[in-house]
Amino acid sequence: MSPTPIRLSLARTVVVFFCFALAYFLSALIRAITATLSPNFVSELGVQAADLGLLAGGYFLGFSLTQLPLGRWLDRHGPSRVIIAFLSVAVVGCLAFAAADSFAGLLLARVLCGVGLSACLMAPLTGYRRWFDPGFQLRANAWMLMTGSLGMLASTLPVQWLLPIWGWRPMFVALGVLVALAMLLIALLVPRWERLPATAAQADDDGSYRAIWRNPYFWHLTPLGFFTYGGMVAIQTLWAGPWLTQVAGWSPASAAGGLFLINLAMLGAFWLWGLLTPGLARRGWSANRLMVVGQPLAFVLLGVLVLVGPGLGAASALVLALYCVANTFTSLAQPAVGMAYPSHLAGRALSAFNLVIFAGIFVVQWGIGLAVDLGRRMGMETAQAYQFAMGIYALVALLSWLHFVRSTRHNRDS
DSSP states (O other), X not given: OOOOOOOOOHXXXXXXXXXXXXXXXXXXXXXXXXXXXXXXXXXXXXXXXXXXXXXXXXXXXXXXXXXXXXXXXXXXXXXXXXXXXXXXXXXXXXXXXXXXXXXXXXXXXXXXXXXXXXTTTHHHHHHHHHHSOHHHHHHHHHHHHHHHHHHHHHTTHXXXXXXXXXXXXXXXXXXXXXXXXXXXXXXXXXXXXXXXXXXXXXXXXXXXXXXXXXXXXXXXXXXIIIIIIHHHHHIIIIIHHHHHHHTSOOOHHHHHHHHHHHHHHHHHHHHHHHHHHHHHHHTTOOHHHHHHHHTHHHHHHHHHHHHXXXXXXXXXXXXXXXXXXXXXXXXXXXXXXXXTSOGGGHHHXXXXXXXXXXXXXXXXXXXXXXXXXXXXXXXXXXXXXXXXXXHHHHHHHHHHHHHHHHHXXXXXXX
């Protein structure tokens, strides 16, 4: 049995949540800002679709490289010490991005940002696993994701408005300063990680990931996290912008407004999940059940997007927003994984699954770009090439959900 969680007072809970939420807000803003800035990178650097996907995916590559050691460090040293060390790398990455004068320099800085911001969700979720009861963990996870959506929201119209005034390089200097501020608040206000009395299971824990890999539930969720949820984030943080400009025919300013709508819808969705999930759990609506029942709506909306394409016109952003909102059903997989393991394994379980998600984001972001370029080489018009690429993704995402449904039914029947 795991040690009893350490309860925080309501006031302390709010303060701790705010400190972590600020860091996660900034990480989401930096993650998603490439969608808004993509026209600038194309005009200044002449990058192709595959290069743009690689630049955006560099963040997720750096993010993915740290997840396995991150889980061990979180379980051993606790969230505050680990996230402060990581955020210092993010400050360097932001300043390097602002100073870069080549595509290679931008890519390297982007990878550093991914490394430095890779603890911004896993660190608080590891702490919440010990500090909060299960119902509130679902709420806290949803509201952390809501904070991330707020960061993505800030990466759209606000960035578009500031771009002519500041330029994108000073923006990244300011982001580095704000990340340093988040580090200071966490250092001052987040509780220290106290070692709890060891249980028999903890005494046998060698710090490896064997207990994580041996759980079949982890593998049932892996394709869903990699392709379905990871792919949605890839679209939200990069390909929604080019889709609006190159398929729907929107101007860059209008596309920024469309991205604002998408991220506003995601913010509202995660806020509602935070309100509803504790009550749904009490009524028997588990994360598994919600993912099985709710996820098909996302595939219907993605099918409309692919098949109608340019014909959606002004409705393109609305369909993209509804598609992303429907995919929030799969966001429940992350806290479900954390609660499937004892608290002393929470950091490793959450980080391992986060690795799955962010590896999926990287692969899908780059893969869609490669498929778009392939479609163009095959003689397709730009809009058709995007439909071709998104259609391939839709098929793979559907298969990943069917794998999860099959695995869930098999377990229920056995």
